[in-house]
Amino acid sequence: MRCSAVVRPGFHPLSIALMVGGFMIAWPIGLAMLGYMLWGDRLAGFADGLRQGFTGAAARHGFTPGAGFGYSATGNAAFDAYRASELERLEAERRRLDEERREFEAYMTHLRRARDQEEFDRFKAERTAWKQRSGDPTKP
Known part of the structure; x- marks a missing residue:
């Protein structure tokens, strides 16, 4: 199933x-559009930057991403080590x-540009062929 935004950035008839x-x-709605x-x-890049900024700030203040606020050492060293390793594994998977996702978005942008260039x-x-058929003196 193909999923794409109906209104995408750029000057398209619906956007205009x-x-x-x-x-x-x-006027603020028009300005926002x-x-x-x-x-x-x-x-998308702006949202990623915000998320990374918040994650970094939270880590500096003792919050481990994915662990939740209020979680601290349980007193069981083995469980704490296991939890830390699992959280790091999940964080690596998220990264x-x-x-x-970024690579796919870049690929889709490339496909959109290629399609636009083809069109x-x-x-x-077609314009050149039409001018040649009509005998237009201003043909290229």
């Missing part, structure tokens, strides 16, 4: 219509999955 409608309803159109592709090349070829 939503931006204009937003400005007509209330314009911001999404311009910088929406950077939101690996985040890296795979543009097809348009240029």
